Every structure is written in structure tokens, then in C-alpha cells.
Amino acid sequence: MAKNKDLKAPLRRFLKAASPRRSDYPRELLVGDAVYKIRFVRKIDEGGKVPEGSDLEVVGLCDPSEKEILILQGLDPLERFKALIHELLHAIEFEHDIEMAHALIYKLEEPIAQLLIENVWSEAHGEKYGLQRQRKSGSDEDSGL
Numbered sequence: 001m002a003k004n005k006d007l008k009a010p011l012r013r014f015l016k017a018a019s020p021r022r023s024d025y026p027r028e029l030l031v032g033d034a035v036y037k038i039r040f041v042r043k044i045d046e047g048g049k050v051p052e053g054s055d056l057e058v059v060g061l062c063d064p065s066e067k068e069i070l071i072l073q074g075l076d077p078l079e080r081f082k083a084l085i086h087e088l089l090h091a092i093e094f095e096h097d098i099e100m101a102h103a104l105i106y107k108l109e110e111p112i113a114q115l116l117i118e119n120v121w122s123e124a125h126g127e128k129y130g131l132q133r134q135r136k137s138g139s140d141e142d143s144g145l
Contacts, residue, residue, distance in 0.1 A: 019076075019077035019078045019080070019081045019113075019117060020077065020080075020081055021077060022040060022077075022080065025038055025084070026038060029069075029088070029091075031088065031091040031092060031095045032092075032095030032096055033095070034067050034091075034095050035067060036062075036067050036068060036069050036088075036091050037066075037067065037068045037069070038068075038069050038071065038084070039068060039069070039070050039071070040070075040071050040072075040073045041070050041071070041072065041073060042072075042073050043072075044058050044059070044060070044061050044070055044072055058072070059071065059072040059075055059079065059083045060072065060083035060084070060086055060087045061087065062087040062088075062090035062091050062094070064090075064091065064094035064095075069084065069087040069088070069091065070087075071083050071084060071087070078113065081113050081116075081117070082109045082110060082113045085108075085109045085112050085113050085116075086105055086106070086109040089105045089108060089109070089112075090105065
């Protein structure tokens with residue numbers, strides 16, 4: 001996974017503040033029938049997977065043979081969360097024999113992060129960090145559904 005900064009500033013600030021802290025991450029996640037270890041590391045040897053001349057920085061790696069996901073230490077909370085989602089998408093590819101273009105994984109990491117942060121993470125843990133999830137008008141809660 002490489003760093004990518006396309007979120008608009010106000011949304012990025014909210015998601016960064018609402019993102020899980022490193023201490024909140026599980027040490028293992030079940031993907032299909034496999035248990036993947038999550039490790040935070042100082043350096044990732046990506047084995048030349050980033051194209052020559054690219055300005056992308058490798059911040060995560062999924063190793064399906066070792067059932068391990070590596071995330072670079074020192075990332076801001078949102079980038080760390082997006083890196084985990086990115087690498088989990090690779091783990092899903094391997095464990096469920098699904099092929100996804102890498103460009104699709106990059107496109108999915110951000111909306112999945114936003115969806116999880118706004119609807120799951122901040123609702124479950126937001127109080128712990130002084131965050132409140134704001135409902136938009138027209139939500140199920142407003143319509144009585």
C-alpha cells in the first residue's frame with residue numbers, strides 16, 4: 001500500500017481525529033479461514049513492488065505465505081487505518097481466490113475507511129476520544145425507519 005492524499009480537508013480532519021489509535025488495533029484478524037497477524041514495523045521491504053520512479057511510499061504489506069500484515073510505524077491515524085484496509089483487501093484476495101486490480105484496491109481503501117469510521121468505529125469508540133457521530137437529515141433515524 002502506498003500513501004495517497006485525496007480526501008478533502010474537512011473530511012480528512014474528521015477522519016484523522018476519528019480513526020483508531022495504534023493501541024486499538026487487534027493483533028490478529030480472521031480472514032476467511034486464516035488468522036493474519038498485524039504487526040507495526042519501522043521498515044517495510046517491499047521487494048521492488050513500487051514502480052521505478054514512482055513517488056509512492058510503501059506503508060503496508062500483506063504476506064499471505066506468513067499470514068501477516070505489516071504496517072509502517074509513524075503514520076497518522078487515518079493513513080494507518082487506510083493501510084490496514086488496503087492490506088486486508090489483499091488478504092481477502094488471497095484467502096478467497098479473488099483477483100482485484102491494484103487500482104481498484106486503492107480506490108476502495110478510502111471509501112471503506114470512511115464508511116467504517118463514520119458508521120462503526122466512531123459510534124463504538126467515539127466517546128472514548130470525545131467524538132460524536134453526526135447524522136445527516138434524511139437518515140433512517142429521522143424518517144422513523
